[in-house]
Amino acid sequence: MEMLRKIFSKSSILIPLVAIILGLIVGAIAMLAGGYNPILAYSSLLDKLFSTPYNLGEAIRAITPLIFTGLAVSFAFRTGLFNIGVEGQFVMGMTGATIIGVLLDLPWYIHAPLAIITGAVFGGLWAGIAGYLKAKRGVNEVISSIMLNWIALFLSNFIVAKFLVEKGQQKSMTVHESAMVKIDWLIKLTDNARMHWGTIIAIVCVIVFYIVLWRTKQGYELRAVGHNPDAALYAGMNVNVTMVKSMFISGVFAGLGGVFEILGVFGNQTVMAASPGYGFDGIAVALLGGNTPIGVLLGAVLFGGLSYGSAGMSFGAGVPPEVVRIVIGAVIFFVASHGLVKWFLKPFLNKRASKRKEAA
Amino acid sequence: MDVLEIIGQLINTTLVFSTALIFTALGGMYSERSGVVNIGLEGLMVSGAFAAAVATEYAIQAGLGGVSPWIGFIAAAIYGVLFSLLHAISTITFRADQTVVGVVINILSLGLSLYLTKSLYAGSGQTPLLENVFHKWQIPFLSDIPLLGRAIFTAYPTTYIALALAVISYFILFRTPFGLRLRAVGEHPSSADTVGISVTKYRYIGVLLSGALAGLGGATITLTTTSSFAHNTISGQGFIALAALIFGKWNPLGLVGAAMFFGLAQALRSFMQRFEFAQQIPAEFFYMLPYVLTLIVLAGAVGRSNAPSALGQPYDPAKR
Numbered sequence: 001m002e003m004l005r006k007i008f009s010k011s012s013i014l015i016p017l018v019a020i021i022l023g024l025i026v027g028a029i030a031m032l033a034g035g036y037n038p039i040l041a042y043s044s045l046l047d048k049l050f051s052t053p054y055n056l057g058e059a060i061r062a063i064t065p066l067i068f069t070g071l072a073v074s075f076a077f078r079t080g081l082f083n084i085g086v087e088g089q090f091v092m093g094m095t096g097a098t099i100i101g102v103l104l105d106l107p108w109y110i111h112a113p114l115a116i117i118t119g120a121v122f123g124g125l126w127a128g129i130a131g132y133l134k135a136k137r138g139v140n141e142v143i144s145s146i147m148l149n150w151i152a153l154f155l156s157n158f159i160v161a162k163f164l165v166e167k168g169q170q171k172s173m174t175v176h177e178s179a180m181v182k183i184d185w186l187i188k189l190t191d192n193a194r195m196h197w198g199t200i201i202a203i204v205c206v207i208v209f210y211i212v213l214w215r216t217k218q219g220y221e222l223r224a225v226g227h228n229p230d231a232a233l234y235a236g237m238n239v240n241v242t243m244v245k246s247m248f249i250s251g252v253f254a255g256l257g258g259v260f261e262i263l264g265v266f267g268n269q270t271v272m273a274a275s276p277g278y279g280f281d282g283i284a285v286a287l288l289g290g291n292t293p294i295g296v297l298l299g300a301v302l303f304g305g306l307s308y309g310s311a312g313m314s315f316g317a318g319v320p321p322e323v324v325r326i327v328i329g330a331v332i333f334f335v336a337s338h339g340l341v342k343w344f345l346k347p348f349l350n351k352r353a354s355k356r357k358e359a360a
Numbered sequence: 361m362d363v364l365e366i367i368g369q370l371i372n373t374t375l376v377f378s379t380a381l382i383f384t385a386l387g388g389m390y391s392e393r394s395g396v397v398n399i400g401l402e403g404l405m406v407s408g409a410f411a412a413a414v415a416t417e418y419a420i421q422a423g424l425g426g427v428s429p430w431i432g433f434i435a436a437a438i439y440g441v442l443f444s445l446l447h448a449i450s451t452i453t454f455r456a457d458q459t460v461v462g463v464v465i466n467i468l469s470l471g472l473s474l475y476l477t478k479s480l481y482a483g484s485g486q487t488p489l490l491e492n493v494f495h496k497w498q499i500p501f502l503s504d505i506p507l508l509g510r511a512i513f514t515a516y517p518t519t520y521i522a523l524a525l526a527v528i529s530y531f532i533l534f535r536t537p538f539g540l541r542l543r544a545v546g547e548h549p550s551s552a553d554t555v556g557i558s559v560t561k562y563r564y565i566g567v568l569l570s571g572a573l574a575g576l577g578g579a580t581i582t583l584t585t586t587s588s589f590a591h592n593t594i595s596g597q598g599f600i601a602l603a604a605l606i607f608g609k610w611n612p613l614g615l616v617g618a619a620m621f622f623g624l625a626q627a628l629r630s631f632m633q634r635f636e637f638a639q640q641i642p643a644e645f646f647y648m649l650p651y652v653l654t655l656i657v658l659a660g661a662v663g664r665s666n667a668p669s670a671l672g673q674p675y676d677p678a679k680r
Contacts, residue, residue, distance in 0.1 A: 030472070034479040082459055137659045142399065142459065143606060144658060146599045150651040158644035274592065283463055320478035325471025333446070333464040339454035 015338045016288055016295075018345065020302065023331030030326050031319055041317035048312020049305055057186070057193025061265060063304030065090070067202040068257030069282025070289060070296040071209050072250045076127075077291050078213060079246035080226035085130050085145025087279025088152030089123040089251040091272075093258025095156040096122030098269040101175030101262065102164050108178040115179045116259050123255015124248040126152060131247025135240035141247070149275060157271045164269070171270040181263045196264025198256075205253060209293045212249070222246050254279060281307070284332050303328060364507055370624075370631050371511035375519050378616075378623025380405070380580040382522040384601035385608065385615040386529055387440075387573030393533065393610060394566025395546035395670040397458040400447055400465030401574050402598025404440050408578025410473035411439035413487040413589035414480065416582075420492050428492045429583045433518075433576065440575020441568050443469060448567040452560055455674035466598075474591055486590040493583045494518060518580045525573075529612040542566060546668035549675040559675045577601065603654045610668065621657075625650040 028038035049059050069086045076083035083089075096119035104111060130148055133139040164172035186195035213219035224232040225242045233239050257278060262269055285303055289295025306328065310321035334341050384401050391398040398404075416432030424431065447465055450456040477487055494516045502513040533539035544552040545562040553559050578594055586593050600622050608615030629646040632638040 030475065034475070084463075133655075133659050139655075139658045140606070143599075143603055144655060146596075147603070147651040147655045147658075150596055151648050151655075154644040154648045158642055161644070162642065274595065280463075280467070284467070287460060320475050320483070322471050322475040322478065325467060326475060329464050329468035329471055332467070333450065333461065336460040336464060337450035337454045337456035339456065340450060343454070 015341055016290065016335055018341050019288070019331050019334035019338075022334045022341070022344075023327045026330035027323050027327035030323055034319070034323075036319045037317055041313045041319045041323070044312045044316025045306070045309035046312075047316065049309045052191065053189065054191040054193045055308075057190030057195055059305055059308045060199060061194050061196075062308040063300050064196075064199045064202050064264075065257040065261055065278045066281055066285050066300035066304045067297060068205065068253050068260075069278045070285030070300050071202075071205055071282075071293070072127075072253035072257070072279075073282045073286035074289065074291045074293075074296055075209060075213075075253060076246055076250040077286060078226050079222045079243065080229065081131070081134070081243060081246060081250075082142050083127060083130070083145060083247065083250050083254075084142050084283065085127060085148050085279070086250070086254040086282045087275050087277070088145065088149035089126045089254035090258040090261075090279045091149075091152045091156050091275050092126040092251075093119040093123040093255030094262050094269055095119075095152075095159055095258075096255065097179075097259040097262040098160065098164060098172050098175065101179035102173045102268075104179075105176055106178060111176065111178040112181055112263065115175075115263055116181075116256070119259030119262075120252045120255045123253075123258060124251040127247040127251025127254065128244055131244035134247075135243045149279070153272060153275045156269070160269050161271055166268070172268045175262060175267050179263055180267060181260065194265045196260060198260025198264040201256065201260070203297070205256065206293045206297050209253075209296075218245075254282070257282075281328075284328055287332050287335050366631070366634075368507050368511040370627055372515065373627035373631065374620060374623040375512070375515050376584060376623075377626040378619040379516065379519045379522045379584070380577040380597055381601045381604055381619035381622055382526060382577075382616055383518075383580060384574045384577030384598060385605040385619055386522075386525060386612060387570035387577065388602055388605040389529070389533075389570075389610055389612060389615060390542070390566045390573070391444075391570035392566075392605065392671055393546045393668055394542050394563045395549060395668055395673065395675070396447075396451055396563055396567050397462065397672045398447070398567070398570050399459055399462030399602065400444075400469075400598075401462075401570070401577075401602055402594065402596070403462075403466035403469030404443055404571055404574035405578035405581070405598045405601075406466075406469040406473055406594045407443045408436035408440050408575030409582045409586075409593045410469075410477065410487075410578070410589045411575065412436040412579035412582040413490065414476075416490050416492065417488060420490065426492060429490075429494050432583060433579050436575040436579030436582075437572040438575075440571035440573070440578070442571070443575075444567050444571025447571070448564050451674065452563045452567065455676060458672055458674070470591070473589070477589060487588045490583075490587045493587050516580075516584045518576075518584060521576075522580075523616065526612045526616045533612060543668070545675075546670055549670050549673075550677075553675075553677060559677075563675070574598065574601075600650060600654065603658065606667075607654070607657055622650050622654070625653050 031038040031041055048055055069090060072086045073083055097115045100115040100118045130141045130145040133144045134141045160172045166173045181197040183195045183197060213223060221237050221242050225239050229239050281303055285296055285299040289299035306324050310324040313319045314321045384405055388398050388401050412432040415435030416428045419428035419431040447461055450461050451458045481487060496514050497517055499513040503509040541557045542562050544557060545559050549559045581593060582589055604615050604618035604622055608618035632646060
């Protein structure tokens with residue numbers, strides 16, 4: 001974990017940048033090996049992203065949940081916890097929002113907030129289970145939250161199929177209009193891209209993340225436990241409670257991500273064969289963002305953009321879109337093994353240094 | 361069907377499901393005993409399952425017939441080793457965070473396997489169905505024993521290999537100098553280093569063995585259960601294997617027991633639905649069962665201090 005913190009608190013901008021470039025190169029090599037044209041592929045990726053207002057809007061739609069899940073992973077990391085369960089908390093958030101959105105019929109100013117809060121609390125409590133097990137029973141949060149991911153998936157499927165199902169279909173009934181949080185004028189402006197308030201709230205969450213961790217006493221304790229739990233304990237902080245709290249807040253971020261997928265984008269929840277994957281991508285986003293709120297925002301833009309643009313790659317250059325997963329995996333790999341990156345860079349840096357010497 | 365018959369089949373299905381878990385958990389054991397956390401087991405299984413599917417297909421094309429699955433099986437181990445080399449280089453030589461690299465292995469394996477599948481098979485997300493996979497062996501004479509014969513002595517060759525490897529691993533780990541050194545490196549690397557044991561070497565061996573064995577685990581699923589590779593061929597078995605490793609207290613025989621337990625939970629999923637009363641229970645609860653059991657077991661039964669003490673810590677000789 002020591003190492004983990006070091007990577008995450010690294011404010012250096014160089015390593016993520018080099019990692020991104022190396023990641024893109026790895027992707028290009030994979031495409032060359034498969035007999036595809038990487039330049040055509042990358043340009044069709046960019047083309048897909050920026051060609052029409054609709055695509056740009058949809059890219060923002062794809063980026064939004066990654067901001068939430070990236071924040072969720074980062075927040076737990078700051079307290080020294082690896083929340084790999086963001087995936088499950090995301091799904092629980094979706095489920096909470098769907099339950100309220102489908103079953104209740106209220107005026108919009110109560111309905112939407114209630115659905116949002118319910119989903120957020122579902123996510124928070126789901127993460128809280130892993131936090132509690134860690135604090136009370138010493139269960140490694142990585143293992144417990146992996147298990148909770150699967151349980152969340154099947155539990156949600158059960159709830160949707162049993163209580164919310166649209167007759168004869170593999171999805172829930174549609175959420176009442178009063179709970180939806182779409183932004184109509186933006187939808188018109190972007191030719192029906194699915195724009196919603198969740199994006200705005202995601203950016204608010206970026207700010208909240210900063211304020212909670214660096215401008216409150218709570219946040220100080222959270223970070224202290226992350227830095228050195230023994231010292232925190234000695235200073236009179238309740239480490240166990242802090243862990244559970246940290247997981248809860250992390251889960252709230254994750255849950256919110258799920259909430260807006262339902263209330264902003266789809267308007268119903270399907271019976272899923274596998275979980276949507278935003279939580280796992282959140283780990284990538286958090287890592288690339290160096291665990292800082294702004295970094296997470298930028299990381300989400302990069303990964304969301306790549307993932308959304310990958311459809312353009314397969315359309316424009318015939319490349320299987322999975323190549324983007326290789327790029328993303330490679331980028332995190334290079335961020336994590338920054339020793340390797342430095343080793344790669346050494347000849348270049350030395351050359352520059354020696355040139356400088358010559359000039360002098 | 362009478363009760364004995366059902367029990368026999370249940371045991372047999374348990375063996376089928378737990379085989380892949382045993383291979384993979386054994387792999388995880390070698391890595392973690394040497395002090396390297398391996399969260400990438402899932403990804404290594406994916407790679408193994410993919411490599412087995414492709415290599416077996418090629419072998420069948422080449423007219424190798426019944427030998428083909430064996431070639432796929434071995435190819436999976438080699439491919440797993442190559443993949444885990446990535447893990448080893450970054451975590452041991454460059455001291456990258458082991459958990460993060462494990463996550464990377466998971467992302468990369470699935471991405472690369474699917475990408476290659478689509479590249480190799482004209483955009484199809486699934487490898488062709490294999491004509492030649494492993495068939496169950498009937499051990500002569502023993503398989504004629506009533507009940508036990510059908511339950512235990514009629515099984516895939518992979519099952520016997522996995523069990524044999526577990527026993528061999530037990531002896532390697534606790535009865536050979538190699539095992540002692542591997543454990544020393546995982547418990548107290550600086551002491552091991554002081555007496556002249558190369559921490560780097562033993563950790564490389566541990567991680568690479570985990571790649572080979574997890575590859576075999578993935579291959580087992582392709583070659584005995586699914587007969588092809590697709591995005592959902594491996595869905596969580598690697599993580600279950602990790603849980604079995606912890607539940608089995610990092611002991612080769614303990615983890616076999618744990619893997620059998622999870623295999624049973626999985627087998628129950630398909631078996632319970634045959635009974636009248638069980639049909640009232642929604643299928644989702646059976647799907648959840650292995651994961652819920654894992655959680656309960658981890659929260660309840662396992663002590664805290666069983667993990668190798670240097671687990672997860674990169675070894676930096678300069679910090680001794």
